Amino acid sequence: MKNVYIPDIVTISEIREETPDIKTFKLIFKDKEVQRNFNYKPGQFIELSVFGYGEAPFSISSSPNQQNFFEITVKRVGDVTNALFKLNEGNAVGVRGPFGNGFPTHKFEDKNILFIGGGIGLAPLRSLINFVLSNREKYGELTLMYGARTPKDIVFKKEIETWKKHVDVHLTVDVGDETWKGTVGVVTVLFKEIEVDPKNTVAVMCGPPIMMHFVTKELLKLGFPEDQIFLSLERLMKCGIGICGHCNIGRKYVCKHGPVFTYKETKDFLETAI
Ligand SMILES: Cc1cc2nc3c(=O)[nH]c(=O)nc-3n(C[C@H](O)[C@H](O)[C@H](O)COP(=O)(O)OP(=O)(O)OC[C@H]3O[C@@H](n4cnc5c(N)ncnc54)[C@H](O)[C@@H]3O)c2cc1C
Numbered sequence: 287m288k289n290v291y292i293p294d295i296v297t298i299s300e301i302r303e304e305t306p307d308i309k310t311f312k313l314i315f316k317d318k319e320v321q322r323n324f325n326y327k328p329g330q331f332i333e334l335s336v337f338g339y340g341e342a343p344f345s346i347s348s349s350p351n352q353q354n355f356f357e358i359t360v361k362r363v364g365d366v367t368n369a370l371f372k373l374n375e376g377n378a379v380g381v382r383g384p385f386g387n388g389f390p391t392h393k394f395e396d397k398n399i400l401f402i403g404g405g406i407g408l409a410p411l412r413s414l415i416n417f418v419l420s421n422r423e424k425y426g427e428l429t430l431m432y433g434a435r436t437p438k439d440i441v442f443k444k445e446i447e448t449w450k451k452h453v454d455v456h457l458t459v460d461v462g463d464e465t466w467k468g469t470v471g472v473v474t475v476l477f478k479e480i481e482v483d484p485k486n487t488v489a490v491m492c493g494p495p496i497m498m499h500f501v502t503k504e505l506l507k508l509g510f511p512e513d514q515i516f517l518s519l520e521r522l523m524k525c526g527i528g529i530c531g532h533c534n535i536g537r538k539y540v541c542k543h544g545p546v547f548t549y550k551e552t553k554d555f556l557e558t559a560i
């Protein structure tokens with residue numbers, strides 16, 4: 287039996303700069319058989335090792351429809367991410383996974399979807415949005431509310447433009463600059479710009495805990511049922527597979543039972559969860 291702690295080797299086949307401190311890495315398993323069998327759902331994550339530096343969890347940002355490679359989008363914050371940013375195309379890293387539950391896309395069918403992202407939190411939502419767009423007929427109206435710190439910090443800029451054909455996109459930045467003609471303010475200011483019917487809409491969000499806290503409050507005020515609000519959570523992780531106990535919220539492990547939870551499941555742990 288395979289040792290779950292031993293990563294498979296992947297090659298970095300492309301690196302794209304999204305913002306001054308965020309890059310997207312296109313990854314391909316060295317072993318073609320492993321690549322063929324690497325099936326994942328939007329919202330799942332991998333544990334990535336930069337050899338000699340350590341391992342950290344990252345959401346898969348590509349859509350499962352891409353079968354010959356997968357992508358992660360990473361913000362440089364500490365040891366592993368700084369080491370990753372020093373690597374070049376052609377270098378190798380280790381990958382374990384995919385882990386976690388991912389978004390329950392079957393529950394979103396026939397419904398409108400309101401995607402809400404903040405900063406690097408758009409990474410798992412990008413996977414979901416592209417998955418939904420490639421199965422467009424199964425879903426209702428699509429709306430995206432996304433906020434970044436400044437215009438320079440907006441990720442997936444070109445792709446967001448292409449989404450606009452099918453998705454009602456609303457962007458905001460905390461601090462504008464001379465190039466920015468759009469909305470300024472935190473993500474919740476965008477609620478004024480959109481119209482949603484809470485009875486037939488699911489809200490799916492990922493972003494900083496403070497953003498998810500205020501967005502959830504607003505969604506509840508609008509009348510969204512607690513089990514129609516989906517949050518992708520982050521916790522400090524080690525094993526990624528429900529063994530070490532590092533990532534618990536209440537009795538659940540974010541790595542194994544999450545990272546996607548409904549508000550109904552997490553509300554008793556509100557202080558720690560959002
Ligand atoms: C399920 C999941 C999915 C993730 N997806 C992404 C992604 O798509 N892109 C991305 O850039 N990052 C993502 N992260 C966050 C990423 O794993 C951390 O930023 C990781 O710690 C980076 O490793 P590092 O060694 O560079 O930083 P470290 O040296 O470990 O940490 C840098 C700083 O961040 C703090 N920190 C680390 N992890 C967390 C955390 N989970 N919550 C709060 N504070 C933390 C540390 O305490 C430290 O202050 C995800 C995390 C989880 C749990």
Ligand code: FES
Binds near residue numbers: 532
């Ligand atoms: S990271 Fe070990 S239990 Fe979740």
